[in-house]
Amino acid sequence: MAxxxxxxxxxxxxxxxxxxxxxxxxxxxxxxxxxxxxxxxxIGILARxxxxxxxxxxxxxxxxxxxxxxxxxDFSNMLFIILLIYMSFATIFDQGNYKFSSMIGRFLIVxxxxxxxxxxxxxxxxxxQVLANIFLGAIGNLGDRLGQYLTLxxxxxxxxxAGDLLFASLASMTFAVVxxxxxxxxxxxxxAFAIIRIPFIxxxxxxxxxxxxxHILPNSNTWWKKWWSSFVGWxxxxxxxLFFMYLGLLFLSKRDEVxxxxxxxxxxxxxxxxxxxxxxxxTNTVTFNLxxxxxxxxxxxxxxxxxxxxxxxxxxxxxxxxxGLGLAKSLIKRTPLPYVGSLEANQYAAQQRLGxxxxxxxxxxxxNKLYGGKEGLERAKSEAAARWRVGGAAxxxxxxxAQVKKVSDDIEEKYDTGQLSxxxxxxxxAATKAHTAEGYAYRKLAIKKGALSxxxxxxxxxxxxxxxxxxxxxxxxxxxxxxxxxxNVRSVALDASLNTPGLVAxxxxxxMHISEDSKQAGKFNAADLTAAFTVLGGEKSPESxxxxxxxxxxxxxxxxxxxxxxxxxxxxxxxxxxISQRWDGALNTDVKDVVSMPMAVWNEPEFRRAMLxxxxxxxxxxxxxxxxxxxxxxxxxxxxxxxAPDGQDKWALxxxx
Numbered sequence: 001m002a003x004x005x006x007x008x009x010x011x012x013x014x015x016x017x018x019x020x021x022x023x024x025x026x027x028x029x030x031x032x033x034x035x036x037x038x039x040x041x042x043i044g045i046l047a048r049x050x051x052x053x054x055x056x057x058x059x060x061x062x063x064x065x066x067x068x069x070x071x072x073x074d075f076s077n078m079l080f081i082i083l084l085i086y087m088s089f090a091t092i093f094d095q096g097n098y099k100f101s102s103m104i105g106r107f108l109i110v111x112x113x114x115x116x117x118x119x120x121x122x123x124x125x126x127x128x129q130v131l132a133n134i135f136l137g138a139i140g141n142l143g144d145r146l147g148q149y150l151t152l153x154x155x156x157x158x159x160x161x162a163g164d165l166l167f168a169s170l171a172s173m174t175f176a177v178v179x180x181x182x183x184x185x186x187x188x189x190x191x192a193f194a195i196i197r198i199p200f201i202x203x204x205x206x207x208x209x210x211x212x213x214x215h216i217l218p219n220s221n222t223w224w225k226k227w228w229s230s231f232v233g234w235x236x237x238x239x240x241x242l243f244f245m246y247l248g249l250l251f252l253s254k255r256d257e258v259x260x261x262x263x264x265x266x267x268x269x270x271x272x273x274x275x276x277x278x279x280x281x282x283t284n285t286v287t288f289n290l291x292x293x294x295x296x297x298x299x300x301x302x303x304x305x306x307x308x309x310x311x312x313x314x315x316x317x318x319x320x321x322x323x324g325l326g327l328a329k330s331l332i333k334r335t336p337l338p339y340v341g342s343l344e345a346n347q348y349a350a351q352q353r354l355g356x357x358x359x360x361x362x363x364x365x366x367x368n369k370l371y372g373g374k375e376g377l378e379r380a381k382s383e384a385a386a387r388w389r390v391g392g393a394a395x396x397x398x399x400x401x402a403q404v405k406k407v408s409d410d411i412e413e414k415y416d417t418g419q420l421s422x423x424x425x426x427x428x429x430a431a432t433k434a435h436t437a438e439g440y441a442y443r444k445l446a447i448k449k450g451a452l453s454x455x456x457x458x459x460x461x462x463x464x465x466x467x468x469x470x471x472x473x474x475x476x477x478x479x480x481x482x483x484x485x486x487x488n489v490r491s492v493a494l495d496a497s498l499n500t501p502g503l504v505a506x507x508x509x510x511x512m513h514i515s516e517d518s519k520q521a522g523k524f525n526a527a528d529l530t531a532a533f534t535v536l537g538g539e540k541s542p543e544s545x546x547x548x549x550x551x552x553x554x555x556x557x558x559x560x561x562x563x564x565x566x567x568x569x570x571x572x573x574x575x576x577x578x579i580s581q582r583w584d585g586a587l588n589t590d591v592k593d594v595v596s597m598p599m600a601v602w603n604e605p606e607f608r609r610a611m612l613x614x615x616x617x618x619x620x621x622x623x624x625x626x627x628x629x630x631x632x633x634x635x636x637x638x639x640x641x642x643x644a645p646d647g648q649d650k651w652a653l654x655x656x657x
Contacts, residue, residue, distance in 0.1 A: 408441040
């Protein structure tokens with residue numbers, strides 16, 4: 001590939017020094033030569049296959065075809081007797097089109113020509129083969145012709161404006177690869193059809209006697225037309241296809257002549273009136289002319305298949321032919337190719353990738369901000385609604401939660417496959433915002449894995465407070481995970497900064513969890529009851545009563561004084577239980593529940609007195625020695641306290657042995 005050795009003057013679209021131009025074109029040539037080598041070898045193989053397959057005569061000189069045709073010919077001749085009898089009865093009963101006078105002409109013609117149906121079919125085959133041979137002869141050795149016109153040297157512009165050389169070179173190189181791919185596909189189509197057409201033509205020749213017989217009866221005449229439609233179509237496609245291939249090669253070989261006939265190329269330094277620039281000089285550049293020329297050539301080559309199909313279908317009536325062409329295309333698509341696999345598989349993968357791109361946009365986190373697909377658009381809408389504190393935008397808020405689910409699935413897949421660690425997950429939580437789909441999804445996964453702190457959960461709820469659907473979804477996730485990883489849910493549930501209508505339901509869920517979890521209940525204080533009742537709808541609400549009932553299982557030190565005072569202030573006429581009775585009732589439960597009560601309960605004097613009444617002293621002068629049941633109960637406490645948190649401290653508070 002020749003490149004100017006001197007400095008290049010800026011006279012076209014682009015100007016560059018000869019050293020830079022040489023480096024660029026040399027690198028491009030090296031890359032394209034590799035592609036040319038691979039595709040060129042495939043084209044050479046297909047060209048030789050096409051040369052052989054097009055010379056295979058699909059006529060009736062094949063023994064199996066001739067023998068099968070004779071069987072159907074003899075069978076058809078026997079049918080003439082049946083047809084004569086049929087015409088006789090039709091004449092007697094005056095059955096219109098089936099009378100002897102109406103059918104005798106076609107009957108005699110078919111009776112003669114049916115015995116020459118194989119020869120007639122061979123004449124049609126030979127006629128179309130002659131046309132195909134004409135174009136094959138004009139093309140010559142297809143492999144050599146393609147090698148002549150598709151080399152990098154041949155495709156480079158021979159007369160160029162120096163300043164336009166770089167773009168012209170790159171245009172030629174790019175379209176050289178495209179040309180090779182087009183020819184490769186064209187040869188695949190031609191080879192597949194040239195092979196597939198043979199058994200179809202053989203079959204049509206074999207059944208030709210029956211097709212001729214169908215011409216006699218008016219109602220079966222459509223079968224005759226369909227047979228000719230299919231037969232002509234299968235024979236005519238190849239010469240029409242080769243014509244367009246020849247036209248494409250001819251057009252490619254006349255590149256320079258076409259360029260100079262379309263637009264006058266500017267010689268360097270010329271001031272001729274013929275060189276008056278059009279469209280500010282764009283149409284006078286070699287780059288424009290080459291791109292225009294190669295696009296036109298590609299249209300001719302790609303359109304060859306379509307044109308051959310259209311012309312053949314128009315002349316033959318085409319449905320049967322089109323089904324055969326579809327079969328040929330299917331075969332091509334499913335044939336595995338070296339290095340790339342089958343076209344069908346690549347087409348499917350490309351469609352899936354395009355669909356994924358349209359849905360998700362760029363996967364790079366920076367490019368995704370430029371185009372994030374449909375999901376990116378929905379995220380942007382939801383984020384804008386949250387940022388502008390859009391109230392009542394239920395549709396947008398629900399869409400945000402739906403979009404998060406898709407993002408969450410992708411993030412969870414990364415975590416499950418080891419592409420995302422817990423450390424990276426917590427870093428992502430710190431680096432993103434809760435009102436974005438990505439940040440929300442990271443927080444959901446962190447909750448599931450017990451990696452979201454109280455502070456992060458609190459700030460997430462604050463950021464989402466204008467989207468009740470997102471708050472509900474995040475809280476449900478935390479509830480299902482039992483608020484794992486959060487040491488003090490109370491600090492979030494009773495945080496005054498979260499006292500907004502959109503977070504009431506979330507705070508109720510947190511309070512209910514506190515009342516049902518011994519660890520979280522241990523951090524609850526008597527002074528927190530008033531704030532809890534406010535969240536739960538008031539002291540007398542069903543939620544508040546359920547909360548107190550659940551909490552009493554782990555914190556009787558809080559609930560017993562409250563319930564005693566409540567019953568005292570709200571008498572019902574029934575006797576009010578004393579504090580001691582209530583404590584005795586609190587210990588009248590499973591030993592495991594008592595052991596799980598926090599140290600604040602065990603340190604309560606009333607608790608210790610109730611425990612003494614429950615287990616009894618070792619040997620009381622008044623009540624006597626401890627019963628066997630009490631001894632077993634104490635031993636069970638000791639066993640469980642040996643492995644319980646604060647077990648040693650609680651053990652020390654048990655009545656003495």
